[in-house]
Amino acid sequence: MYTLEEINELIGKSARGKKAAALFKEGYNCAQAMVIAFSDMLPFDENTVVKLVSGFGGGMGRMREVCGAFSGAVFVISYIYGYNDPSDFEGKKELYGRIQLVADKVKEINGSIVCKELLGLGTDKDSPVPEKRTDAYYKKRPCDKIIGVTAAVLEEFLNNEQ
Numbered sequence: 001m002y003t004l005e006e007i008n009e010l011i012g013k014s015a016r017g018k019k020a021a022a023l024f025k026e027g028y029n030c031a032q033a034m035v036i037a038f039s040d041m042l043p044f045d046e047n048t049v050v051k052l053v054s055g056f057g058g059g060m061g062r063m064r065e066v067c068g069a070f071s072g073a074v075f076v077i078s079y080i081y082g083y084n085d086p087s088d089f090e091g092k093k094e095l096y097g098r099i100q101l102v103a104d105k106v107k108e109i110n111g112s113i114v115c116k117e118l119l120g121l122g123t124d125k126d127s128p129v130p131e132k133r134t135d136a137y138y139k140k141r142p143c144d145k146i147i148g149v150t151a152a153v154l155e156e157f158l159n160n161e162q
Contacts, residue, residue, distance in 0.1 A: 001111040007145050010109070010152050017152030020069070021144040027133055029057025030147050034072025037151050041158075042079055057130075059115025064126050069143075069150040070106060070113040074099055076154060098157075105153045110146055118146055 002010070011017040016037040023033035031053040039046055055061055056071040081098055083091030103113055112118050116126075119141065131137050138144070 002109045002149075004145075007109065007149055011145065011148035014148070014152035014155050016155040017148040020151035021148035024144050024147050025138065029054065030068030030143055031056035031072035031075070032068075033147050034069050034151055034154075035075055038076045038154070041076065058126075062126055062128050062130060064116035064119070064121055065114065067113050067115045067118055067146065067150070069147040070103065073102055073106075073150055073154045077102065080158070098161075102153060102157050105157070106150050109149050109153065118142070 011021060020033045020037035023036050024030060028036065028050070032050045035042065035049050035053050036046060039049055042049055044052065053068075053072055053075055056075075057068040059065045059067055060071065077098055078095065081095050083095060085091070106113055110118060115121075116123070
């Protein structure tokens with residue numbers, strides 16, 4: 001895992017990382033913040049894409065499973081590199097390989113792509129009721145950093161792919 005200083009430096013170098021972190025602090029969930037930061041690469045208007053990924057926040061409906069920021073990244077990667085022919089074995093293999101490369105880098109930096117692990121939560125089922133976004137909420141949650149890192153990693157990946 002990276003130090004907080006290294007994480008801040010990584011996010012600071014990434015326009016999309018800074019944007020995604022700021023969007024989370026505006027009240028968007030982690031998946032929404034990610035896709036808005038990359039919305040210029042998607043064929044959807046912002047309202048549509050925000051709605052499409054709204055259920056991915058909180059680790060999929062606040063179940064604290066796969067991090068919403070990473071789910072948002074998978075949404076972006078899937079649009080750019082996805083396949084639509086069920087017999088396209090090579091397309092599927094290449095897509096999954098790209099997703100795993102991004103996941104490996106995010107795990108290297110953050111330690112995981114699982115929400116409950118990232119937030120240091122137990123295994124108990126979480127309530128579906130989201131917490132109010134207050135100063136206290138933001139102080140106890142590293143989500144803006146997690147989202148910023150995920151966006152920075154995805155931005156770097158996409159820049160290197162093209």
